[in-house]
Amino acid sequence: MLRWEKIEEGAMLLHSTVISLVPPYSFERLLRRLETHPDPQLFVDTEASTLRRAFRVGTRPVLASLQFAGSTEEPVIRLNTEATLSPAEQQLLEKTVRHMFSADQDLTPVYEHMRQSPEMAVLTERFRGLRFFLDSDLFQSMVKTIIGQQINLAFAASLTQRLLELAGDMMEDTDGRTFMAFPTEEAVARLEPDDLRPLQFSQRKAEYIIDYARAIVNGTIDLDRLWQMEDEEIVAYLTSLRGIGRWTVECLMMFGMGRPDLLPAADIGLRNGLQLVFGLADKPDEKEIRRIGAAWTPWRSLYSLYIWEAVGAVRRKEVWE
Template identity: 80%
Template sequence: MANHHIKNGEMLLYSSVISLTPPYSFERLLRRLETHPDPQLLVNVQESTLRRVFRVGARPILVSLQFAGTMEQPFIRLHTEVTLSASEQQLLEKTIRHVFSADLDLNPIYEHMRQQQPMVILTERFRGLRLMLDSDLFQSMVKTIIGQQINLAFAAALTQRLMELAGDVMVDETGHKFMAFPTEEAVARLEPTDLRPLQFSQRKAEYIIDYARAIVNGTVDLDRLWQMEDDEIIEHLTAQRGIGRWTVECLMMFGMGRPDLLPAADIGLRNGLQMVYELAEKPDEKEIRRIGEDWRPWRSVYSLYIWEAVGAVRRKETWE
């Protein structure tokens, strides 16, 4: 549903409504950002609004979103201040539906989780939580590589510095600067020496630039991934230096939105699993995969909820 209209005297050149599958908790989505910062987003918690730049094709477009309705009847209003062609409208809506996990039905997953006693409290506490995905696979991979072995806050700082160095800037009517994530071409043109002053390690700088070049020269074809099985994707991408299993699992989970990934090497997941399952020792990767067998075919969602238990503790949320 798209139309043109006047609001508060301003011309909103494109607007539409995105339907969502309940239950959907905007509050949880936004609260997660407190512990998982994303420098691309401008969030207003009081008004449940979010603004960021999406690339529609190659064109960066500033998009304003308002979360509306209720947990059981949720929807998103979106608008832009530029006109969009019909195909751009379709592409933008498809991207938004993907990014906000609009079509994921949590009900059967909760039913599944309730069979795992330690998960019951999480299905109640985090009801309606789902992932906000990355908007494309290039930036998803780059952000995941950046996030290897460093804390989330530092990773967000490095991501922001990369965007400031090589991304596109858009300024809104209030003067706020919005960063669009760099294209693969822009990153491919960089040298590791460009990233070292931003506090990237030498190796991480090489990994990211090599990856961008592999896409530009066709060694890696991201569009083909959507047709491939999880195991094939792991095999294909871990052939690249700097990309290990954890990184590809995160790409499939945060970038592709696949439902059954278990990044078992993840330190946050190890800590969370120990906490939620009340284990005497921190589980290793093998132990996590063993426990996770009971979570099929929804291991991504289990992982998210276990991570979020850690996030809630960090945010000092009270558990009533």
């Protein structure tokens, strides 16, 4: 399944690995989604079907390019990295990339389930091959989610960008492009709210993010434990921290962990999306969303993604057939 090659490129040796994804996977839909959900860590080269990004492998920042090859029905990603990675580091990076692309998510049973609803059936056609593009680790997933609380996506991306510039590690590729690796827990824990205030973080947002990083550094919170915990255990565990509510943890479990059955019923985007997709007269409240969403188990995360994406498509003025 994995193929190794060495390619001479200028003075720099590259490792190239091929990663196969479970079909269908639509790179096109991912690119569309990134238009309305910008990721300041990604350099998107649409022409070359390539994403470039700085990863943190262990503690070390590493540049990698992810080139989409193949097709929706035979999806393949070519992962190019620096030659200086050890086999263990290379393996760790590949695991992260598979996670980010939800490489093993089989959409077949999800679509079968969604087709029971005419409104959702339309979305399975329109967004065929759309999957979660996950955060590379749980620390940054939570930080980005806290940043995203109650502000629009564009502003959230700006704030994330500024945090990267303040506390991340800068790298440069052979073409002179600069990339920022997400700040470490330690780097964020060392900050004070006054460092973030000039970047237009609210006082509270600054406190929440720094407190969260400190809780990890001092061992109050152990993110590795989450993988063994049930959804509701994770909610109870993390909402003990100030600034982290149910919505934030639900987003962490969806966008950080890739869990399939979360319903962030308080989410304003989901409320708008439900009204849009199901043609409701009024914007549904949290209780109403839980009532409607009960029928979506065990795929409530995927339903949410497709409903969010309907809002995104309208925002991008995509023609609705």
